[in-house]
Structures are given as structure tokens and as C-alpha cells.
Amino acid sequence: MARKTGSHSEITGPRIRAVAERLFARHGYAAVSMRQIAAEVGVQAGALYLYTPDKQSLLADMMREHLEGLLAALADLPAPPDPAEALAQFARFHVDYHILRPDAVFIAYMELRNLEPAHFAQVEALRRRYEDALEAILQRGRDMGVFSLPDTKLATLALIAMLTGVTNWYREGGRLGRAEVLGIYADMALKAVGAGPKR
Amino acid sequence: MARKTGSHSEITGPRIRAVAERLFARHGYAAVSMRQIAAEVGVQAGALYLYTPDKQSLLADMMREHLEGLLAALADLPAPPDPAEALAQFARFHVDYHILRPDAVFIAYMELRNLEPAHFAQVEALRRRYEDALEAILQRGRDMGVFSLPDTKLATLALIAMLTGVTNWYREGGRLGRAEVLGIYADMALKAVGAGPKR
DNA sequence: GCTTGAAATGAACCCTTGTTCAGTTTACCG
DNA sequence: CGGTAAACTGAACAAGGGTTCATTTCAAGC
Structure with a gap:
């Protein structure tokens, strides 16, 4: 079964969206890199692709x-x-x-x-x-x-x-x-x- | 002396600004590359730097x-x-x-x-x-x-x-x-x- | 405690970016 | 007509882009 307590997926997903929203609004979609988003979430860039295609x-x-x-x-x-x-x-x-x-x-x-x-x-x-x-x-x-x-x-x-x-x-x-x-x-x-x- | 008739500098300069304005408005500053601007002006990217630092x-x-x-x-x-x-x-x-x-x-x-x-x-x-x-x-x-x-x-x-x-x-x-x-x-x-x- | 599988890493992929510059072209001036 | 300087090329640079993937981590369930 999937993990529950201690699983990060239910935290990381929303956090990515929240961070991306703030950065996109602040600097513009084109000016924000996936690595910037990942860094603010506290994760590596590759991990973002577990949450968005x-x-x-x-x-x-x-x-x-x-x-x-x-x-x-x-x-x-x-x-x-x-x-x-x-x-x-x-x-x-x-x-x-x-x-x-x-x-x-x-x-x-x-x-x-x-x-x-x-x-x-x-x-x-x-x-x-x-x-x-x-x-x-x-x-x-x-x-x-x-x-x-x-x-x-x-x-x-x-x-x-x-x-x-x-x-x-x-x-x-x-x-x-x-x-x-x-x-x-x-x-x-x-x-x-x-x-x-x-x- | 500087060339007058036949000189392109007085044409290319304004054209760069015009093309850049249209592209920036359409796609956003960050999403437009110097090469795109140059291509629409009909010039190589390096030439843009004769007109803007x-x-x-x-x-x-x-x-x-x-x-x-x-x-x-x-x-x-x-x-x-x-x-x-x-x-x-x-x-x-x-x-x-x-x-x-x-x-x-x-x-x-x-x-x-x-x-x-x-x-x-x-x-x-x-x-x-x-x-x-x-x-x-x-x-x-x-x-x-x-x-x-x-x-x-x-x-x-x-x-x-x-x-x-x-x-x-x-x-x-x-x-x-x-x-x-x-x-x-x-x-x-x-x-x-x-x-x-x-x- | 061992297995399992989701979560995350980190290095690599190839492409595009802004910018520089030595060299070539071009058209005016003398 | 030859010299000159402005206008431009084209290749190179280092940095950073989005995305992929084999590998590692680690908590949950048996």
C-alpha cells in the first residue's frame, strides 16, 4: 500500500503549485525555471515531474x-x-x-x-x-x-x-x-x- | 566621414526597436530571444549589439x-x-x-x-x-x-x-x-x- | 526485520540563451 | 579608383533551459 504518515507526496504537490504561483506572478512564466521552483520547494528539479507532466x-x-x-x-x-x-x-x-x-x-x-x-x-x-x-x-x-x-x-x-x-x-x-x-x-x-x- | 545614402544604420536601428516592441508585447520580454528579433529584422543576432548595449x-x-x-x-x-x-x-x-x-x-x-x-x-x-x-x-x-x-x-x-x-x-x-x-x-x-x- | 514501492536524487541529455569578436562586406569620401 | 570606416557576418563561448532516467532513500505493511 501507499505510505500515509511520513509520506511527502501530499505536501510536496501543493507546495510546488504554491511556489510556482508566487514565482510566475513575480517574475513571469517564461522567466522562471523549473530549477528555481524546485529550489524553493526544497527538492531537485527532476522531482517536479512526479507532479506535473x-x-x-x-x-x-x-x-x-x-x-x-x-x-x-x-x-x-x-x-x-x-x-x-x-x-x-x-x-x-x-x-x-x-x-x-x-x-x-x-x-x-x-x-x-x-x-x-x-x-x-x-x-x-x-x-x-x-x-x-x-x-x-x-x-x-x-x-x-x-x-x-x-x-x-x-x-x-x-x-x-x-x-x-x-x-x-x-x-x-x-x-x-x-x-x-x-x-x-x-x-x-x-x-x-x-x-x-x-x- | 560616415556614410549617408545607402547606409543602413538609420533604418536598422528603428526597425530593431519596432520588431522588439511587437515581439515583447506578443510573447513577453523573457520569452523573446535576441535571435528571434534579429531574424525578423533580417540580420544576424550579433548585429543587434551595434544598436543596444x-x-x-x-x-x-x-x-x-x-x-x-x-x-x-x-x-x-x-x-x-x-x-x-x-x-x-x-x-x-x-x-x-x-x-x-x-x-x-x-x-x-x-x-x-x-x-x-x-x-x-x-x-x-x-x-x-x-x-x-x-x-x-x-x-x-x-x-x-x-x-x-x-x-x-x-x-x-x-x-x-x-x-x-x-x-x-x-x-x-x-x-x-x-x-x-x-x-x-x-x-x-x-x-x-x-x-x-x-x- | 524484511520487503516493497513511492519519493526523491543527481547526473546526464541536447538545445537555446545573451553576448563577444575577429573577420568580411559594402558604399561613401577624397 | 583606392582607402576607410561603418555595417554586418558567423562562429564561438559559457551558462542555463526543460526533461529523462537509473539509482538511492526510507517509511509502511506484512
């Missing part, structure tokens, strides 16, 4: 899992009937989720170009599904006359860019607290689409 | 020049007394400038991590100056009571992220024209800070 899969799996987690968390939210409330909830959710995972977010948005076509298509489809969720909210708000939007697709991308930008500067323990930041971004999002902030 | 300088110069151009263009704008007008002008300017140079923009925002500390400091200072220009507009609008902003620094970064996001999707000849896009972004920016769109 190759470097590319390490990246692709990481991105896919991040986006699947994001979509799953989004699906767990209630669906408020009021579009303004739905948008405020989305904005808070998005900022909060991204603030807590800056490395994964950065990689998912920046390393798309380093994916082979097959992996790229998978990841892009997931991202598209997420954007569609926001666009549906905007569409409904516009149909109900509470949002004023010349173009919902453009607004979707503009809002996501604005909200995701939080990862560029937010640091835990900084000048602004997390709750505060969520509120400000949600307000800006609501105002940007022509709805008053939720009180 | 090393690969790192190629990147750093590119980023510095982009940001200097951005700041110079910004400085050429008039300074409208009305904050809302100033913000609308800034938004239009930012989107327009970025739409026309997607590769340079992408590199300036994404390859910061690949700069050596000395180059990084220079580039970061330029970017900071640009952000400060927008923050000054927001600050003045808030002081005059026409913008409602809990935090001007956060708003600055949120707006820049939103506006810069245009490079993620805008393509010349697409569904929306450039003028149209400028207008929509400017409106969203104004609304986001609590000012009505300029008419």
Missing part, C-alpha cells in the same frame, strides 16, 4: 483552477432581483476575490499568451463565461431602465478592468481596509453605469 | 521613451478650468493615446518586473508623474464640490485601470469606432466620480 501544464492547470474557483464562487452568490443590487454585489465579490488572490489573478490575466492553443481555448472560455455573467446583469439593468449604457459589452470590459485594477496597488494592512475598498469600488461601478450608489 | 536596455529604453512621449503629449493639452471638462479631456486623451499604441502600453504595464532596479526606478517615477496629473484633476474637482470621491488616490488608480483596459479588446475596424469609444469611456469616467457627462 511539464512546465506548461503547471501553468495551464493553475489558470484553469483559478477561473473555475472564481466561477464556482460566483455561482454560490444569491441572484438579487434588483439590478443595482446585483451589480453592487458583483463588484464587491470581484474585488474581494481578487484582493485575496493577487498572484493567481495576475497570472490568469497576464500569462494567456504563454499558453499553447489548446490550453488557451479552455481558459479563454472560462473567462468569457465570467464576463458574460456581468454582462447579463448590465443588460437586465438597461432593459429595466435603471442603467444608462451605450454599449453593454464595452461597459462589461471597462468595469472588469477597473475592478481588477485593485490588485495593482492594494496591500493587506495598508492605508485603506478591505471593507472600505470594496465599498468604494462598488459605488464607483454603480455610478459608472448611471445608477446611484446602494445605501 | 544589451537586451535589458532595449526594454528599458522602450518603456522610458513610451512614458516620456505620454507625458509630453499630456503636457501639450490645454488645462480647462472646469474639472469635469479636464477629466473628460484626460479620459479621451488617455484612451486615444493608448488605443494607438497597444504594444507599447502593454509592455510599459507588464514588463516592469523584468527591469533591473535602476531602470525600474526611472520608469516607475515617470508613471507616477502621470498618475499624479490625473489625481490633481480629481483633487481639484473634489475641492470644488463637483466630484464626490471618498479617496482620490484610489479613484485615480481605478480610473486609469478602467481606461487602460481599452487596449485589451479594442481593434481598429471593429464594431465600435474610435471616436465612439472615446466618448463612452469619458462618460463612464465622469459618472464614476459623480459628475454628469459633459454635453
Whole structure:
């Protein structure tokens, strides 16, 4: 039988993913070598291949899992009937989720170009599904006359860019607290689409 | 004397920068080799070193020049007394400038991590100056009571992220024209800070 | 305690990297 | 037309890349 206590496989596997995520985010996928990852994990480079078929899969799996987690968390939210409330909830959710995972977010948005076509298509489809969720909210708000939007697709991308930008500067323990930041971004999002902030 | 007509140096130099810009934007600095650049220019790798001391300088110069151009263009704008007008002008300017140079923009925002500390400091200072220009507009609008902003620094970064996001999707000849896009972004920016769109 | 097999080593594989440089080409100047 | 210097080649360098694999380690189960 497989070993249990004392076995390292259940520790090394996740550690590789964690280290790779941090290094990829910090220096970029192409700039990080398998030997660097191995060194930080405390293992030889060859050992990495017990946990991943190759470097590319390490990246692709990481991105896919991040986006699947994001979509799953989004699906767990209630669906408020009021579009303004739905948008405020989305904005808070998005900022909060991204603030807590800056490395994964950065990689998912920046390393798309380093994916082979097959992996790229998978990841892009997931991202598209997420954007569609926001666009549906905007569409409904516009149909109900509470949002004023010349173009919902453009607004979707503009809002996501604005909200995701939080990862560029937010640091835990900084000048602004997390709750505060969520509120400000949600307000800006609501105002940007022509709805008053939720009180 | 130096040759003039027939000399390639005044052609090869700019071509190297142009090719490098496109490749860095497409694949990332670390993923592009000097041999790839040379091949696209139609020259041997060694010849690149007649025009740049090393690969790192190629990147750093590119980023510095982009940001200097951005700041110079910004400085050429008039300074409208009305904050809302100033913000609308800034938004239009930012989107327009970025739409026309997607590769340079992408590199300036994404390859910061690949700069050596000395180059990084220079580039970061330029970017900071640009952000400060927008923050000054927001600050003045808030002081005059026409913008409602809990935090001007956060708003600055949120707006820049939103506006810069245009490079993620805008393509010349697409569904929306450039003028149209400028207008929509400017409106969203104004609304986001609590000012009505300029008419 | 001995066997077993998963976990990890460490050396090797071949390829590509950034960079250098002695030598060749080329087109202008005098 | 010959000399000159700029522009470029092409081969070499040492270092590091991703990946493989025969071998060693060692805790778990009998």
C-alpha cells in the first residue's frame, strides 16, 4: 500500500503549485525555471515531474483552477432581483476575490499568451463565461431602465478592468481596509453605469 | 566621414526597436530571444549589439521613451478650468493615446518586473508623474464640490485601470469606432466620480 | 526485520540563451 | 579608383533551459 504518515507526496504537490504561483506572478512564466521552483520547494528539479507532466501544464492547470474557483464562487452568490443590487454585489465579490488572490489573478490575466492553443481555448472560455455573467446583469439593468449604457459589452470590459485594477496597488494592512475598498469600488461601478450608489 | 545614402544604420536601428516592441508585447520580454528579433529584422543576432548595449536596455529604453512621449503629449493639452471638462479631456486623451499604441502600453504595464532596479526606478517615477496629473484633476474637482470621491488616490488608480483596459479588446475596424469609444469611456469616467457627462 | 514501492536524487541529455569578436562586406569620401 | 570606416557576418563561448532516467532513500505493511 501507499505510505500515509511520513509520506511527502501530499505536501510536496501543493507546495510546488504554491511556489510556482508566487514565482510566475513575480517574475513571469517564461522567466522562471523549473530549477528555481524546485529550489524553493526544497527538492531537485527532476522531482517536479512526479507532479506535473511539464512546465506548461503547471501553468495551464493553475489558470484553469483559478477561473473555475472564481466561477464556482460566483455561482454560490444569491441572484438579487434588483439590478443595482446585483451589480453592487458583483463588484464587491470581484474585488474581494481578487484582493485575496493577487498572484493567481495576475497570472490568469497576464500569462494567456504563454499558453499553447489548446490550453488557451479552455481558459479563454472560462473567462468569457465570467464576463458574460456581468454582462447579463448590465443588460437586465438597461432593459429595466435603471442603467444608462451605450454599449453593454464595452461597459462589461471597462468595469472588469477597473475592478481588477485593485490588485495593482492594494496591500493587506495598508492605508485603506478591505471593507472600505470594496465599498468604494462598488459605488464607483454603480455610478459608472448611471445608477446611484446602494445605501 | 560616415556614410549617408545607402547606409543602413538609420533604418536598422528603428526597425530593431519596432520588431522588439511587437515581439515583447506578443510573447513577453523573457520569452523573446535576441535571435528571434534579429531574424525578423533580417540580420544576424550579433548585429543587434551595434544598436543596444544589451537586451535589458532595449526594454528599458522602450518603456522610458513610451512614458516620456505620454507625458509630453499630456503636457501639450490645454488645462480647462472646469474639472469635469479636464477629466473628460484626460479620459479621451488617455484612451486615444493608448488605443494607438497597444504594444507599447502593454509592455510599459507588464514588463516592469523584468527591469533591473535602476531602470525600474526611472520608469516607475515617470508613471507616477502621470498618475499624479490625473489625481490633481480629481483633487481639484473634489475641492470644488463637483466630484464626490471618498479617496482620490484610489479613484485615480481605478480610473486609469478602467481606461487602460481599452487596449485589451479594442481593434481598429471593429464594431465600435474610435471616436465612439472615446466618448463612452469619458462618460463612464465622469459618472464614476459623480459628475454628469459633459454635453 | 524484511520487503516493497513511492519519493526523491543527481547526473546526464541536447538545445537555446545573451553576448563577444575577429573577420568580411559594402558604399561613401577624397 | 583606392582607402576607410561603418555595417554586418558567423562562429564561438559559457551558462542555463526543460526533461529523462537509473539509482538511492526510507517509511509502511506484512
